[in-house]
Amino acid sequence: MPALEVASEAGPGTAVVTTTWDTVLWGVLPYVMVVVLVGGLVWRYRYDQFGWTTRSSQLYESRLLRIASPLFHFGLLAVIAGHFFGLVIPMAWTQAVGMSQEFYHFNALLVGGIAGVATLGGIALLIYRRRTSGPVFMATTRNDKTMYVVLTAAIVFGLWTTLASVFEGEHGHNYRETVAPWFRSLFIFQPDVAAMAAAPFSFHLHTLVGMALFVIWPFTRLVHAFTAPLHYLFRPYIVYRSRDTANGRRTTGPGGRSRDRTAAGTRSQVAPRRGWSPVGTPDRDTHNR
C-alpha cells in the first residue's frame, strides 16, 4: 500500500501520519454514506410509502416488548443526545461556561454509560424476544436480521469506547480532540482526516459500523425513526380530506398520474396487490414460502 503521507497540524499538538486508507475512510466514506442515506431515504419515501412502517410485533407478544422496547428507545434517544453533545459542541464552549474537563467526562461517562447499557439491555431483550417468541420469529425477515447485527454491533462498539474511557481513567483518549473536530469538519467539506486518524481503533470501529448502519438505514425498518410523529403535537384532532386530494403526494411522483393510468393495465399483471398475500400455512402454500 503506497502511503500518501500528509502531516497534519489539526491534531492535539502532535503531527499524525495519514495514509490513503485514512483518506478513504474518513474523507470519502462519510460523504458516500450521506449520499446513500439521503438518496435512499428520498427514494424510499417516494416509492415505498406503503412499506414505511414500524412493523410492530406487539400484536403477537407484548409482555416483554412493554419493558424492552421503551428501554431500548429511550436509551437510544439519550445516546443520540449524548452524541450531539460530544460531537457537535466544541470543547471550548463547555470550558467557556466553566465546565471542567473532568466534570464533563464524568458526566459523559455516567450518563452515556447508563444510556448505553439501557440501550444494549433493551436490544438484547428485544432480540431474545424475537428469537424465542414463535410468531415474532416467524415475522422476522432477512432484512431485519441484517439490521439487528449492524445495530447491535454499533451499540456494542460504542459502549466499548465508553467503557474503555472509564477503565483508562485520566489517561483515556479524549475524543473531543479527535473525533469531534473531524465530525464538525465534515460539514464544512474540509474533512480533518488527520484528527480522526489519531483516534484509537475502538473509535474507528464504532464510527465505521455506525456509518454502515446509516448506509443500510433507508432500506430497513429503521426508517420509521425519520417519520417520528412530532407533528402530532400540533395538528388538529379531526382530519378532513377531500376525495380529490386523498393522494396529493403520490400524484406528484415521477410519471405523474397520466402515466400511472396507462401503465396500470400492464403493470398490474406483474405488480403485487399491495398488502395482499394469500392466507395459508407453510404446509399448504409451499410456493409462497
Next chain:
Amino acid sequence: MRVMAQMGMVMNLDKCIGCHTCSVTCKQAWTNRAGTEYVWFNNVETRPGQGYPRRYEDQDRWYGGWSLNKRGRLVLRAGGRVKKLFGIFASPVQPELKDYYEPWTYDYKTLVDAPLGDDFPVARPKSLITGEDTKITWSANWDDNLGGSRDNGHLDPLVERVRRESEDKIRFAYEQTFMFYLPRICEHCLNPSCMASCPSGAIYKRVEDGIVLVDQDRCRGWRQCVTGCPYKKIYFNHKTGKAEKCTFCYPRVEVGLPTVCSETCVGRLRYLGLFLYDADAVTAAASVTDPQDLYDAQMNVLLDPHDPAVQAEARAQGIPEDWIDAARRSPVYALAKVYKVALPLHPEYRTMPMVWYVPPLSPVVDLLRDQGHDGEDAGNLFGAIDALRIPVEYLAELFTAGDTERVTAVLRRLAAMRSFMRGISLGEDPDESIAGSVGMDGQSMYEMYRLMAIAKYSERYVIPKAHVEQAHDLEELGCSLDFDGGPGMQDSSPLGEASGRPVPVAVDTFHALRERQTTDEIASGPGLRGRVNLLNWDGRGAPPGLFPDTPTAPGAGSGPGERP
C-alpha cells in the same frame, strides 16, 4: 353552520337472525388476506355476550373513546398528545391477538395425501400465525347463541354494570329471557377518537361523504388508533404493519352500490343513506356534561334536509344538488330523526357514531308469546316493556348511556307499530289511538311501517353517486386496501413485507358490476376498454373481445367452423 354530508347506516336488530352472512361476505371482499386473518370489519355478536374482541366495551381496561376533563373539555380517554407520544414505543393498552383470537386453518393436505390405512386421516387445526398445530379456544363469535347463559353472560361488561347498578338483585333467570344479535361495523363517527389518536395523521374523514379511512401510505404503524377506537374497529395488519378498518365499501358506494354487508344481508335489515350535519357543532355536542344528553346533542347536530335554510347552506358549501335530494330521501335520516326509532351505539364514548340501531322488540314479544299472552297486543306489549326492566336496562347501556326512558320510548313506538298494523291486516279500521299513544299519527305510522317492513332496494339504499367529474381522481385513492392485480405477492420483498409501488384502484370492476345489476342488456361497459372481465360476464351473449377476432379474408363465407 358548516353543512357536511355523511353516509350513515341503520340496522334493524329485530330482523337480524345472526346468520353471519354480512361478516362472511365482508371478509371475502376485504380481509381475505395474510395479515388480516383475525380481522372482521363486520362482525355479529350475540348479546348479552363478550363481543369481539373480548370485553371491548370495558373502557376502564381499554381506554377507548373520549372523556371530559375537570374543565369539561373533551380529551382522549387514553391520554393527551404528549402522553401518547411517550407511550409510543410500546402501546400501553393494545389488545393482543389472544383478545381477538388466534386464526386457524385445517391441514387439509393430510386428508388428500395420507396413505391408505386403518385410521381415517384427520385435518388438524393449524395456526395461521405460527403455522404450528393449534388448539382452537376462541373465535370472533365463539359465544354465538350463548348470550345470557350462566357460563358467559356475567362476562359481558354491560351485564356487570347493570347488575352493579341494580345491586345484584338480578339473576340469570331473567337474563336468559332475552338474547339478540348485534352486527357491528366501523361507526364512521363524526368525532372519531381513532383519528385523534393517530400520531401520523393518517386516518381521515372524507369531506364528501364522511367515510373514515386509513391512508395506507401515511400510516406508520404506531397502533394508537387501536387503543383510541372504543369499538375496537381498527385492526393492525400484522403482515404489512399498517392499521386497517372498515371502508364502508367506498368503491361500491361511489358508484351507487350498497356496501357488501348491506347487499348480502339476508334479513334486509340494513339501510344506507345520507345525513346532513353541522360540522361546527360536533365538538360542542360531544362535550355535553351528562352522557345521557349525548343522544339529544347528536340529534341536534343532524340537520333537517327539508329545511330550505339548510339546503341553501349545503349548496353554498358545494354539496351537489343530487346529494341534497338524496339526503331528503334518506332512510337513515327518517329512522333516526323523523321516527326516532334508531339509536347510536354507545353514545357515551362521545365519538358521535353514525351507524344506528333500531333496538330489538322481539325478545319482549317472544317472552309474551312464551308465557301464553298475545304478543302483538298493544296493551300487553306496553305493559311488558315497562315490566321487563332487565332487557330495557341492558339496551339502555348499549344505546343511550343508560337512559331507560329513551329505549322504552323507542320500544313502545315499535310495539305500537306492530299492533297498529296488525289491526289493519285483520281488516279493522286503523286505530289512531295506538299511534297517538306514542306521539305519532296513523299516516306517519304507516309510512314508518312501509320503510321498516317492505321498503324496496332503492328505498333502503339511497346512495348518491360520486360525481363523474371526480371519477378520474377516484381511481387512485391513497387509502385503498384493495388493488387490482394478480396474486403472487412474495412473502418478503427486500424492504420488508408488502413493500413496493402503489397500483391504482380499478373502479371499473365496480362500474361493470353495477351495470350488470341494473341493465337488461348485455353488460359490457365501455369502462372495460376492450378487456373482458369474465367475473362480470352474466352469460348472456358474447361480449366483444371474449373470443379472438377471426381473420376476415375476402371471399370467405361462413364456414362450419365459424362461431355463431
